[in-house]
Amino acid sequence: DAKTTQPPSMDCAEGRAANLPCNHSTISGNEYVYWYRQIHSQGPQYIIHGLKNNETNEMASLIITEDRKSSTLILPHATLRDTAVYYCIVRVNYGGSQGNLIFGKGTKLSVKP
Amino acid sequence: DGGITQSPKYLFRKEGQNVTLSCEQNLNHDAMYWYRQDPGQGLRLIYYSQIVNDFQKGDIAEGYSVSREKKESFPLTVTSAQKNPTAFYLCASSGRQGNTGELFFGEGSRLTVL
Numbered sequence: 507d508a509k510t511t512q513p514p515s516m517d518c519a520e521g522r523a524a525n526l527p528c529n530h531s532t533i534s535g536n537e538y539v540y541w542y543r544q545i546h547s548q549g550p551q552y553i554i555h556g557l558k559n560n561e562t563n564e565m566a567s568l569i570i571t572e573d574r575k576s577s578t579l580i581l582p583h584a585t586l587r588d589t590a591v592y593y594c595i596v597r598v599n600y601g602g603s604q605g606n607l608i609f610g611k612g613t614k615l616s617v618k619p
Numbered sequence: 620d621g622g623i624t625q626s627p628k629y630l631f632r633k634e635g636q637n638v639t640l641s642c643e644q645n646l647n648h649d650a651m652y653w654y655r656q657d658p659g660q661g662l663r664l665i666y667y668s669q670i671v672n673d674f675q676k677g678d679i680a681e682g683y684s685v686s687r688e689k690k691e692s693f694p695l696t697v698t699s700a701q702k703n704p705t706a707f708y709l710c711a712s713s714g715r716q717g718n719t720g721e722l723f724f725g726e727g728s729r730l731t732v733l
Binding site for chain 2: 540549
């Protein structure tokens with residue numbers, strides 16, 4: 507699985523958009539980009555994933571560059587409850603039962619009032 | 620509600636004692652996983668199971684053991700051979716439904732060795 511690089515920490519003002527970058531320059535053509543987040547002392551929570559098209563759901567938007575070497579997770583209106591560690595992971599989607607994901611240190615997002 | 624239940628949430632043990640962490644899921648998922656997390660670190664895979672009665676070692680399996688006798692259950696035993704067992708332990712599952720590869724996590728069990 508391709509390795510990812512994320513900034514260790516970021517700050518964001520409440521109500522503003524939070525843009526979390528992720529570099530994955532060695533991504534293969536069949537590898538997806540997954541985003542999870544972990545609020546302190548809880549289990550990680552799935553946010554969104556994509557292959558090459560931009561994706562949006564009720565939680566966030568995922569923007570993947572055309573060459574797929576980087577992506578950005580966008581939280582459009584960050585709230586204090588979005589303070590968490592955000593993990594960017596790339597891997598092949600084996601279709602469920604082989605869904606082991608490798609979690610690095612992620613980006614600690616602090617949303618400030 | 621469907622989900623993953625881990626117990627206990629907090630656990631203390633003395634050195635030299637084995638302890639078993641419970642993980643139960645009612646999502647009808649085939650695969651289950653155990654991760655360990657140390658302060659300020661990412662998650663490291665201990666063991667995983669893709670089907671009942673079968674499991675594989677992850678990156679840090681030494682000092683741990685698991686069983687998968689039922690689809691719903693994947694208990695983790697932290698043995699006395701684990702040199703530094705104090706950590707936050709997370710159980711997860713994934714299934715074929717939806718085909719997203721998404722992992723569903725429990726709330727974790729925090730083990731402290733006294």
